[in-house]
Amino acid sequence: MKIDRIHHVAYRCKDAKETVLWYQRTLKMDFVLAIAEDLVPSTKAPDPYMHVFLDAGQGNVLAFFELPTQPPMGRDPNTPEWVQHIAFRVKDRAELLAFKSHLEAEGIDVLGVTDHGIFHSIYFFDPNGHRLELSCPDPTEAEQLKQLDAVKWAMLEEWSQTKRAPKHAAFLHSKEFAEEGKA
Template identity: 80%
Template structure:
């Protein structure tokens, strides 16, 4: 048995219509489906919801639930805002920079471009407070991924023992940290 792909990823949103419009307008996603019920199908509990689905490209679906009867949504106060995020791949650096310009033109603060060696990213927040990353491949991505592949198990084992960052791949963000 093997998983084929992610069917969809679902997050909570504050307002389904605002969320759909934001993803359509800012990221060019298509709105593909809406489901609304007064009861939750899996648990049968009475709880009205709106469940919306967006096409994130290449068979990937991003979904959101608006839950009007639940307390206001928040974040885990023990998890830094940079940890939980949704990352989308874009074709190339030119596309990444075009998105950065579009987002900033729409009044959305953007962090980056950040150089991760294997890819380059920008970061921003959607209207629900979810952190979004757009990433484009580096021209040397394949060679760097092959290099990382050779040390992944050693790194994991060392981290598991020490809870300290192994140095096997410290080259990865060297260019980014040299900018600082």
């Protein structure tokens, strides 16, 4: 047995229509379908919802639920806002920079470009407060993936025992931190 792929990833939204229009306009995603019910099919709980689905490219689907009878959305106060996010890959740095300019022109605050070594990213929030990331591969991605693959189990074991960041993959951000030290 093996998982084929993710069917969809679902998050909550404040307003289904606003969310669909925002993702269409800002990230160029197509609106795929909507499902609405008064009863939750799996639990039969009376909880009306609108469930919308967006095409995130190459068979990936991003979905949202609007739940008008539930208390307002919130975040886990014990988890920093940078942790939970949805990351989307774009073709290359030129496309990443084009998206950054497009988002900023839409009035969206964008953090980055952040150089993660293996990839480069920008960060921003959707109208529901979900943190989003767009990233593009670094030209040395294939080489770095091999290096990371070689140390993944050792890193996991060291972390498991010490709960301190192992230094096996420090090369990913060493250039960025060295440049910050020069400033």
